[in-house]
Amino acid sequence: MTDDELPELGFYGLPGHSGSPRDLLGQVRDGERLGLGSVFLSERFATKEAATLSGAAGAVSERLGIATAATNHNTRHPLLTATFATTMHRLTGGRFALGLGRGFDMLFDVMGLPRVTTAQLEDFIGIVRRLWRGEAVVGHHGPAGDFPYLHQDASFDEDVPVLLTAMGGKTLEFAGSIADAVVLHTFFTDETLARSVAAVRRGAERAGRDPAKVRVWSVLATVGDHLDEEARLRKLTGRLATYLQGYGDLLVRVNGWDPAALDRFRADDLVAGFAGAFDAVATPDQLRRVEELLPAAWFDAAATGDADRCARRVVDQFDAGADGVILHGVTPAEVEPVVEAYRKVRPARAAALPRNPGRS
Numbered sequence: 001m002t003d004d005e006l007p008e009l010g011f012y013g014l015p016g017h018s019g020s021p022r023d024l025l026g027q028v029r030d031g032e033r034l035g036l037g038s039v040f041l042s043e044r045f046a047t048k049e050a051a052t053l054s055g056a057a058g059a060v061s062e063r064l065g066i067a068t069a070a071t072n073h074n075t076r077h078p079l080l081t082a083t084f085a086t087t088m089h090r091l092t093g094g095r096f097a098l099g100l101g102r103g104f105d106m107l108f109d110v111m112g113l114p115r116v117t118t119a120q121l122e123d124f125i126g127i128v129r130r131l132w133r134g135e136a137v138v139g140h141h142g143p144a145g146d147f148p149y150l151h152q153d154a155s156f157d158e159d160v161p162v163l164l165t166a167m168g169g170k171t172l173e174f175a176g177s178i179a180d181a182v183v184l185h186t187f188f189t190d191e192t193l194a195r196s197v198a199a200v201r202r203g204a205e206r207a208g209r210d211p212a213k214v215r216v217w218s219v220l221a222t223v224g225d226h227l228d229e230e231a232r233l234r235k236l237t238g239r240l241a242t243y244l245q246g247y248g249d250l251l252v253r254v255n256g257w258d259p260a261a262l263d264r265f266r267a268d269d270l271v272a273g274f275a276g277a278f279d280a281v282a283t284p285d286q287l288r289r290v291e292e293l294l295p296a297a298w299f300d301a302a303a304t305g306d307a308d309r310c311a312r313r314v315v316d317q318f319d320a321g322a323d324g325v326i327l328h329g330v331t332p333a334e335v336e337p338v339v340e341a342y343r344k345v346r347p348a349r350a351a352a353l354p355r356n357p358g359r360s
Contacts, residue, residue: 161358176203
């Protein structure tokens with residue numbers, strides 16, 4: 001690893017809504033050029049299928065870590081997911097981490113899929129880890145399903161890290177007890193970030209694991225002044241409003257924000273009658289209206305302002321206990337000024353991390 005590489009920083013490929021998956025190829029190349037450590041790939045059921053994107057990222061990169069953050073275990077058969085992860089592990093020379101998440105109950109309801117539970121995740125992770133060790137899973141009856149016989153290859157001894165996305169306290173503790181790495185959520189205050197890291201470490205310790213060996217990634221919306229106004233509105237106001245549309249009660253609760261402000265946001269005629277996600281389809285005028293509805297302090301959970309100020313907010317994440325920071329909502333090219341400013345204030349402790357985002 002060279003001195004100009006930054007394994008502690010990551011970015012999301014195809015941030016937000018994208019109808020052009022080929023754009024990922026240039027983003028991955030830009031990420032490597034800037035020395036960023038990892039690309040994280042979220043999944044949406046349109047043009048952002050995680051296995052396809054992972055293979056593309058692996059094919060055009062040589063050093064970048066790659067993780068799904070996240071896919072859902074209930075959308076694929078365990079043997080298929082285990083095979084996807086093994087293929088990526090070998091394709092990339094060990095740079096891949098399988099990231100899983102709970103997803104959205106209402107979406108699974110309309111898809112006809114079972115809602116994801118902690119018990120299912122624990123059972124599923126146990127199954128794929130056994131398959132990666134070359135074991136046969138015979139006569140399995142558990143929360144993840146009933147499987148008469150699952151097997152990949154008896155010669156396998158694949159060390160694929162498992163990453164979990166988590167938000168609530170119980171899920172964070174569970175993640176610490178079983179996962180190799182944890183990805184938190186955007187728009188966490190510094191205090192919430194510190195509590196979340198503590199919950200992950202506590203879960204690991206209670207499970208008899210070394211808490212320091214669970215890598216915790218903060219997710220920091222990084223929306224600098226070098227971006228134009230419409231881009232800033234969409235990536236900051238639009239993104240926060242979209243989260244508040246989907247699971248505002250949880251985000252407000254974990255941050256200790258005023259629920260009455262959320263109620264006022266939801267009661268506004270624009271919000272109550274809005275069709276679609278704000279970060280995808282809202283006009284600039286609509287986003288300006290939404291910005292007026294939200295408390296200004298809620299935006300302090302992001303990195304805003306000039307590049308130096310954004311870089312200092314990145315360092316704040318490490319001070320709050322994170323091991324890595326995902327620069328969220330922006331492509332590598334869009335965040336380049338912040339990355340260069342960060343090099344001047346980079347904490348020395350960040351330099352020793354491995355490239356794989358699932359390894360500590």
